[in-house]
Amino acid sequence: MPAKHKSVELLKLNNGFSIPNVALGTWKASPDDCYNAVMxxxxxxxxxxxxxxIYRNEVSVGRAVNDFLRQSDVKREDLFITTKISPYEFQDPENAILASLERLQLDYVDLYLMHHCVAEVTGEGITPRDENGYRKHISPEVFSYVDAYRLLQKLINKGYTRSIGICNINVPKIQRLLETKDLIPPAVVQCEIHPYLPQHELVEFCKANNVVVEAYSPLGSTGAPLLHDPVIVEVAQKYGVTPACVALSWAVARGTVVLPKSTTAERIKDNISLIELDDSDVSLIGNIYKRMTKRYLESKWKINVYESDADFRPPT
Ligand SMILES: NC(=O)c1ccc[n+]([C@@H]2O[C@H](COP(=O)([O-])OP(=O)(O)OC[C@H]3O[C@@H](n4cnc5c(N)ncnc54)[C@H](OP(=O)(O)O)[C@@H]3O)[C@@H](O)[C@H]2O)c1
Structure with a gap:
């Protein structure tokens, strides 16, 4: 069956800005590889x-972006650059973003995301851990993700970021942000989403509430294990494309932004060359989780940061 090519689309954010629905992910890209991959x-x-x-490659991203802008007719406002505040920085987001902008050599980012929904202790490095390897978090009773988000939103008026959002969040926690009167709604949430963890409820909830969802680890993260799933392989054969193309095309067909990471030139090119899937294939892939469910990324926290809705302090 001949595949119908699908161009990258700009999705409208709830604050009027637009976001391209395919991005290059850069986690685990070493500084040199990262420069080449971004270029x-x-x-x-x-x-x-x-x-x-936390990826420790903002300097490489910034160098590639600025070199590219100098060498091409593309303007800064045509690019969409996202970085994330680490939980150990949550209590001082202004210093955190200024340090990121310095590393990136940019005046602003398009999106600044809280990397988790829980803060970590400060002064003990980028991922402070206890003697058992658990990340050292601050009790949400003392400083919650809502408190962090309240500080983060001030960065928009200062011009350091155009939009803000949160990663690794779930429906009750998004609802909490939407219901808290002095908070602006997040423009974006970024979560692990792929055929083994489709997060149908979260995707539908965000659609209904005008929050754009970004799907991270869309290939199943390191080594792209999802590309061996028999249904993905079968659909790829049907359209005459790669399994990666199918997994990524499925993500954009659901209206999410997709963030494939690669430092391999051929794959980087393949991962933006997406196709239109029939509705029946979108639904076939959307049901794979009934046979196989898997979350690939779970940081070692002492509280359940992914599923629980308990780790926020109720409003006083
Ligand atoms: N907010 C968060 O907490 C969070 C967490 C995880 C990820 N993210 C973001 O989401 C991005 C993507 O997630 P991810 O890095 O976990 O994993 P991913 O994009 O699902 O998979 C990356 C792996 O797939 C391989 N790959 C890429 N394209 C391929 C292709 N066409 N064919 C075969 N293999 C391919 C890559 O290898 P090569 O690089 O060797 O080509 C790499 O091993 C991250 O880089 C990061 O930007 C965010």
């Missing part, structure tokens, strides 16, 4: 790059 991506047509403080 290859931008030359291939990507306009959206996803990095984070």
């Amino acid at each position: 290859t991506a931008l030359k291939t047509g990507y306009r959206h790059i996803d990095t984070a403080r």
